[in-house]
Amino acid sequence: MSEKYNKLATFGSFISKSYALDILKVLYTYQDVSASEAASRLGLHINTVQEFLEAMYRSDIVSREEVSEKKRPYFRYKLKSSVIKFDLNLDEIFRNHQESLPTEMKIRESKSSPATFNRAKGNLFFSSMVIMIGEGRERKEKRINLTKTQGVFLYNLPFPDGQFQGIAEIMAKAKIKKENLAEIMDIVNLLLDYNVVEKQQ
Numbered sequence: 001m002s003e004k005y006n007k008l009a010t011f012g013s014f015i016s017k018s019y020a021l022d023i024l025k026v027l028y029t030y031q032d033v034s035a036s037e038a039a040s041r042l043g044l045h046i047n048t049v050q051e052f053l054e055a056m057y058r059s060d061i062v063s064r065e066e067v068s069e070k071k072r073p074y075f076r077y078k079l080k081s082s083v084i085k086f087d088l089n090l091d092e093i094f095r096n097h098q099e100s101l102p103t104e105m106k107i108r109e110s111k112s113s114p115a116t117f118n119r120a121k122g123n124l125f126f127s128s129m130v131i132m133i134g135e136g137r138e139r140k141e142k143r144i145n146l147t148k149t150q151g152v153f154l155y156n157l158p159f160p161d162g163q164f165q166g167i168a169e170i171m172a173k174a175k176i177k178k179e180n181l182a183e184i185m186d187i188v189n190l191l192l193d194y195n196v197v198e199k200q201q
Contacts, residue, residue, distance in 0.1 A: 008086050011059035014052055019044055023052050024079075027062060032078040053077045106164035106200040107188065109157050115196040117154065125151035131194050142194075149180045150187045157197070164200040 014020060019042065026038045035050040042049070056062045057077065061084055064075040120127040131142045146154065156174040158165050165173075171184060191197040 004086075005088065007059045008088060010055050011061065011084075011086065014055040014059075017052065019048070020052065023049060027056075027077065027079045028082060032065070032076045034074055034076050036074075104166050104168065106166050107157070107170075107192075107197050108162055108164050108200075109160045110195050110198040111160040113160070113196045114194065115191070119155075120148075120151060125155045127151055129154070129196075131196060133194070144187075144190075146187065147183060149176055149183055152176060153184050154187070 022042050022044075023038055026033055026041055030037075035053055036046050038044075038053070039046040039049040053062065053064075053075075057064050060080070062077045062079055064077050066073050067076055068074075114132040116130045117126045118128045118130070119125070125148060126146055128143060128145045131144065133140050133142050152174045153170060153176055156170050158170075167181075167184065167188065171178070171181070176184065188197060192199065
């Protein structure tokens with residue numbers, strides 16, 4: 001996961017706290033402030049304020065400076081800007097992953113598949129599937145609704161006694177466009193985990 005996403009995730013988890021705006025107001029009002037000063041001003045526990053300020057530091061919202069005034073060192077915090085902006089570029093996060101997807105991996109339906117496929121009425125694709133998970137009384141059903149693209153792909157999946165085929169080969173047979181690869185690989189990887197699909201060793 002990208003560093004920018006990690007910063008955004010940290011910011012998001014703390015900015016939703018009930019006291020977030022109160023601490024930000026103190027940061028906005030004062031040139032710089034310590035956790036103990038802000039905690040005293042707001043009547044909050046110092047650890048609560050310290051955790052929030054450190055989260056804002058990791059999110060690149062505030063800067064901090066270590067100071068020592070005849071006692072043990074501590075940090076003073078300062079807003080970097082009065083405007084907080086984040087942008088989340090999904091291309092940046094996912095594009096490299098998609099470009100490295102193993103399209104030549106050869107697969108087929110597993111001989112011991114615990115799944116039942118439900119065919120869409122009057123169409124040559126599956127609309128959903130049910131996977132049996134667990135043993136005995138602990139056995140449960142996991143239902144998965146498929147997109148039409150995934151349903152068409154799985155409809156063209158080689159049978160358990162058939163020859164293994166590559167992902168790209170099955171997609172071509174099913175007339176699925178290359179831009180749908182990530183969607184296909186998502187369901188393939190899920191079905192590999194549940195032994196519904198097996199890959200050639």
